[in-house]
Amino acid sequence: MQVKAISSAANERFKYWKKLSESARACRKAGATLAEGIHLAQVMLEHGSDVRAVMIRENSATQEAMALAGELSRVCGAPVFELAPALYDAVSPVERGVGLALEVGIDVPDRPARPIEADALYLDGVQDTGNAGTLIRTAVASGVRHIAASPATACLWSPKVLRAGMGAHFGAVIYENVEPEDLRSLFSGARLAADARGGMDLFRSSGWERGRTVWMMGAEGPGLSERALRVADARYLIPIEAACESLNVGAAAAVCLFEQRRRRLAAR
Amino acid sequence: MQVKAISSAANERFKYWKKLSESARACRKAGATLAEGIHLAQVMLEHGSDVRAVMIRENSATQEAMALAGELSRVCGAPVFELAPALYDAVSPVERGVGLALEVGIDVPDRPARPIEADALYLDGVQDTGNAGTLIRTAVASGVRHIAASPATACLWSPKVLRAGMGAHFGAVIYENVEPEDLRSLFSGARLAADARGGMDLFRSSGWERGRTVWMMGAEGPGLSERALRVADARYLIPIEAACESLNVGAAAAVCLFEQRRRRLAAR
Numbered sequence: 044m045q046v047k048a049i050s051s052a053a054n055e056r057f058k059y060w061k062k063l064s065e066s067a068r069a070c071r072k073a074g075a076t077l078a079e080g081i082h083l084a085q086v087m088l089e090h091g092s093d094v095r096a097v098m099i100r101e102n103s104a105t106q107e108a109m110a111l112a113g114e115l116s117r118v119c120g121a122p123v124f125e126l127a128p129a130l131y132d133a134v135s136p137v138e139r140g141v142g143l144a145l146e147v148g149i150d151v152p153d154r155p156a157r158p159i160e161a162d163a164l165y166l167d168g169v170q171d172t173g174n175a176g177t178l179i180r181t182a183v184a185s186g187v188r189h190i191a192a193s194p195a196t197a198c199l200w201s202p203k204v205l206r207a208g209m210g211a212h213f214g215a216v217i218y219e220n221v222e223p224e225d226l227r228s229l230f231s232g233a234r235l236a237a238d239a240r241g242g243m244d245l246f247r248s249s250g251w252e253r254g255r256t257v258w259m260m261g262a263e264g265p266g267l268s269e270r271a272l273r274v275a276d277a278r279y280l281i282p283i284e285a286a287c288e289s290l291n292v293g294a295a296a297a298v299c300l301f302e303q304r305r306r307r308l309a310a311r
Numbered sequence: 312m313q314v315k316a317i318s319s320a321a322n323e324r325f326k327y328w329k330k331l332s333e334s335a336r337a338c339r340k341a342g343a344t345l346a347e348g349i350h351l352a353q354v355m356l357e358h359g360s361d362v363r364a365v366m367i368r369e370n371s372a373t374q375e376a377m378a379l380a381g382e383l384s385r386v387c388g389a390p391v392f393e394l395a396p397a398l399y400d401a402v403s404p405v406e407r408g409v410g411l412a413l414e415v416g417i418d419v420p421d422r423p424a425r426p427i428e429a430d431a432l433y434l435d436g437v438q439d440t441g442n443a444g445t446l447i448r449t450a451v452a453s454g455v456r457h458i459a460a461s462p463a464t465a466c467l468w469s470p471k472v473l474r475a476g477m478g479a480h481f482g483a484v485i486y487e488n489v490e491p492e493d494l495r496s497l498f499s500g501a502r503l504a505a506d507a508r509g510g511m512d513l514f515r516s517s518g519w520e521r522g523r524t525v526w527m528m529g530a531e532g533p534g535l536s537e538r539a540l541r542v543a544d545a546r547y548l549i550p551i552e553a554a555c556e557s558l559n560v561g562a563a564a565a566v567c568l569f570e571q572r573r574r575r576l577a578a579r
């Protein structure tokens with residue numbers, strides 16, 4: 044494979060990657076993000092993702108990383124760049140990585156003309172990047188591939204969220220900047236609010252899993268916003284011990300989405 | 312309330328707190344840790360925790376924080392210190408907090424003479440502090456109050472894990488440095504391994520929830536160690552979509568522990 048060396052911080056490509064690594068807004072604007080590591084690279088190869096450039100860390104990428112770089116370059120036609128260690132470390136989203144990072148195009152789906160007939164997960168103001176990535180991973184693992192996020196939610200394509208998602212992004216369809224009211228035109232499913240403050244008992248109430256659903260999860264601390272609750276068709280409460288206030292949003296979503304999956308598997 | 316000012320980095324108390332903030336090992340050795348914020352402080356007041364000192368940030372603690380400091384001083388008899396902002400920020404585990412932090416004693420339970428007749432959660436090498444704290448919170452919310460952790464697991468009393476636990480620590484009984492083989496003498500319950508690599512279908516297998524259980528969860532990436540699997544009585548698999556490799560350990564624990572809770576609530 045052909046490899047171009049980059050050793051100056053004044054290099055235009057380096058400056059562009061640095062911007063992507065620092066700002067979720069820059070990622071959105073550019074329609075691209077950065078991904079680090081063997082696992083994400085393998086997932087992208089499998090999915091035929093839009094890999095735009097391969098970055099390797101000079102003299103320190105592992106053999107496995109180098110082999111993957113070659114394959115990505117061959118399969119995706121992406122140019123390969125060898126960055127001086129200080130430059131690589133400035134753009135890489137992980138501290139001690141394998142020395143392989145990718146610039147990858149973000150797949151922004153068009154808003155559909157009529158509501159999508161699929162299950163979905165809606166994130167209302169989830170700002171922690173680790174939580175956001177884990178939520179996407181949990182949803183895809185539970186069979187829910189459509190993810191929508193409110194404007195206040197972390198940018199789901201930022202390098203940190205991508206990393207926490209462990210590749211689940213590439214099996215998902217992700218809509219960002221979705222206001223709660225937009226959910227009506229985006230998805231056909233019933234909007235089910237997970238709310239620690241009240242609602243029907245998730246386990247004791249029946250029937251909600253039969254049609255398409257849009258599970259709505261709120262931010263750490265405040266939970267779902269008033270606006271989100273207003274568009275909900277029903278509210279559900281996970282019956283936790285009285286001594287506890289609430290679950291982490293990632294744990295709450297795992298409970299709701301896998302209760303849905305359990306019921307549907309049992310009904311087959 | 313009486314308040315002592317600390318403005319020098321050479322102050323012995325400050326140096327001690329700085330050590331606690333930087334090193335989980337120092338926390339273990341001292342039998343104390345640091346906790347930040349209104350929520351943790353309220354939980355500690357409710358539980359009558361061993362609060363040893365109250366720290367407030369000079370000229371910047373919120374009114375709510377000051378009121379809580381007074382209450383903690385009165386109820387727990389803890390001395391109150393006002394730290395110069397730079398000193399406070401050096402020991403506080405959060406970036407933009409409310410200006411209230413506590414030094415709190417760690418409750419290390421004795422190893423019991425005979426196995427404990429209670430449900431438990433075992434963490435085998437979970438190193439991410441956010442995951443570890445969320446796991447404690449999820450367990451306590453599901454009614455599982457006994458937590459045990461292998462030596463390779465993050466120190467469960469470190470300030471970061473305490474923060475992610477959102478107060479659940481104070482409703483839990485926490486055993487650290489527990490080797491997998493020690494589980495036999497520590498808990499009477501059946502040891503159930505959550506294993507993404509294989510085992511019985513969690514949802515389709517019945518009966519496991521009837522007796523006491525010790526759910527065993529492994530590290531991100533490798534999963535449960537060979538040693539942990541050897542002491543397991545049974546292995547269970549969460550049926551996820553084929554396209555996904557595994558769930559985040561926090562999500563996996565939420566699914567297992569709340570499936571247990573669901574079945575027990577239904578059997579009442």
